[in-house]
Amino acid sequence: MSRERITETIAWRSDDPHLTGNFAPIGSEIDADELEVVAGAIPEDLFGTYICNGPNPRYEPVSYNYPLEGDGMLHAVRFEGGRASYRNWYVRTRGFEIEDTACHAVFGGVMTPRPVDPAYLGPGDDPDNPFKASAFIGVMQHGDHLLALGEGEPAWESGPDLETRGPWMAGTDEPILLGAHNRVHPVPGDLFALSYDFMSPTVTMHHVGRDGRLRRSFDIALAAPSMIHDFVLTEHNLVLLIGPLVFDMEAMMTGGSFLQWRPDIGTRIAVVPLTGGNGASATFNCLLRIDTETGDISAHDFGNRIAGEAVFIPRGECETAGWLATYLYDPDTQTSEFVLLDAEGFSDEPVVRLRLPPTRAARPSRHLGAGLIATAIRSTLFGPGVKVCYAPATQYQEGTSERIDHSRRNEPRL
Numbered sequence: 416m417s418r419e420r421i422t423e424t425i426a427w428r429s430d431d432p433h434l435t436g437n438f439a440p441i442g443s444e445i446d447a448d449e450l451e452v453v454a455g456a457i458p459e460d461l462f463g464t465y466i467c468n469g470p471n472p473r474y475e476p477v478s479y480n481y482p483l484e485g486d487g488m489l490h491a492v493r494f495e496g497g498r499a500s501y502r503n504w505y506v507r508t509r510g511f512e513i514e515d516t517a518c519h520a521v522f523g524g525v526m527t528p529r530p531v532d533p534a535y536l537g538p539g540d541d542p543d544n545p546f547k548a549s550a551f552i553g554v555m556q557h558g559d560h561l562l563a564l565g566e567g568e569p570a571w572e573s574g575p576d577l578e579t580r581g582p583w584m585a586g587t588d589e590p591i592l593l594g595a596h597n598r599v600h601p602v603p604g605d606l607f608a609l610s611y612d613f614m615s616p617t618v619t620m621h622h623v624g625r626d627g628r629l630r631r632s633f634d635i636a637l638a639a640p641s642m643i644h645d646f647v648l649t650e651h652n653l654v655l656l657i658g659p660l661v662f663d664m665e666a667m668m669t670g671g672s673f674l675q676w677r678p679d680i681g682t683r684i685a686v687v688p689l690t691g692g693n694g695a696s697a698t699f700n701c702l703l704r705i706d707t708e709t710g711d712i713s714a715h716d717f718g719n720r721i722a723g724e725a726v727f728i729p730r731g732e733c734e735t736a737g738w739l740a741t742y743l744y745d746p747d748t749q750t751s752e753f754v755l756l757d758a759e760g761f762s763d764e765p766v767v768r769l770r771l772p773p774t775r776a777a778r779p780s781r782h783l784g785a786g787l788i789a790t791a792i793r794s795t796l797f798g799p800g801v802k803v804c805y806a807p808a809t810q811y812q813e814g815t816s817e818r819i820d821h822s823r824r825n826e827p828r829l
């Protein structure tokens with residue numbers, strides 16, 4: 416891995432707004448020993464380094480989709496003894512090296528992948544891989560390891576000078592693939608990392624010890640190859656939000672976009688034990704009720720059915736009293752229901768399930784399509800005399816001007 420500094424400037428120009436102005440790439444790697452203080456003073460006791468990674472295409476891209484393409488470049492400001500210095504360094508991934516040899520871009524973008532000319536590939540390169548490993552999205556530290564991160568590609572380890580050392584093996588004999596957001600468990604200090612796959616309907620989770628050695632990896636099956644940029648780590652579980660943004664090679668081959676929004680798949684939440692159990696994948700669709708003071712979590716599991724966005728409807732003055740309302744879609748019957756859960760008996764059977772009117776005789780109930788945003792309003796809709804589930808803000812006694820004061824009654828407040 417070359418430690419030779421790159422001193423050339425960017426010779427090409429582009430009209431792409433994401434390649435101009437503040438987005439314009441920086442060609443040369445530099446060191447600035449002492450940064451000028453424009454105002455104020457550097458705290459004497461500030462010690463450490465702030466590092467940012469981002470897409471910085473060295474060669475004029477064949478196509479460019481911000482923020483999905485580029486070469487990684489680490490920008491670091493180091494503080495010590497009231498002084499600050501700066502250094503930047505390209506992340507010299509294998510993709511970067513291939514283009515360094517060619518002296519021009521040879522990969523297409525992630526949205527427009529194309530075969531790479533084999534003349535530029537080495538014996539260890541996969542000629543069928545059209546994607547450039549470029550590690551420009553994230554940067555993190557785990558133990559002694561400083562890692563530049565892309566998505567679904569090797570993490571590239573940097574040394575103390577920021578120089579690229581090579582793909583991180585995590586104590587194994589081959590690179591492990593990581594995403595841009597990974598989580599260190601605060602108790603054991605272990606790293607939990609996610610990697611999704613462009614081509615296969617799988618997300619892989621890695622558990623790496625605080626010593627930097629891979630403990631285990633396990634796969635979670637998905638409905639389609641999906642972009643999962645981030646996840647949540649709790650004390651005992653991984654929580655994945657799997658939106659319907661999927662990679663579709665067939666669509667791309669017929670002129671469409673490689674990334675497709677597929678609301679028919681729905682949004683799914685997977686809660687996976689950190690122990691992984693016997694390694695089986697577990698995805699299900701549930702709503703969680705989290706007590707932010709005690710940390711208690713209760714779940715309502717809808718099984719194979721897919722919930723929309725749930726809206727809390729308060730009932731009375733108690734913070735926990737009320738209902739959760741949502742639509743529920745059953746992919747087996749292709750029908751939807753409206754369900755209302757009691758927030759205080761969250762795991763119990765729904766307070767009510769409502770069948771939605773049929774669209775045609777052959778179907779017992781309609782489906783709504785996967786929704787995104789829901790709301791509850793302070794009004795009955797559909798004209799006078801039709802009650803929905805909410806009380807209006809102001810009601811008058813029939814035939815009088817006397818207001819009904821809902822604040823003195825235990826009725827829904829929105």
Ligand SMILES: [Fe+2]
Nearest residue numbers: 595596644645
């Ligand atoms: Fe992010």
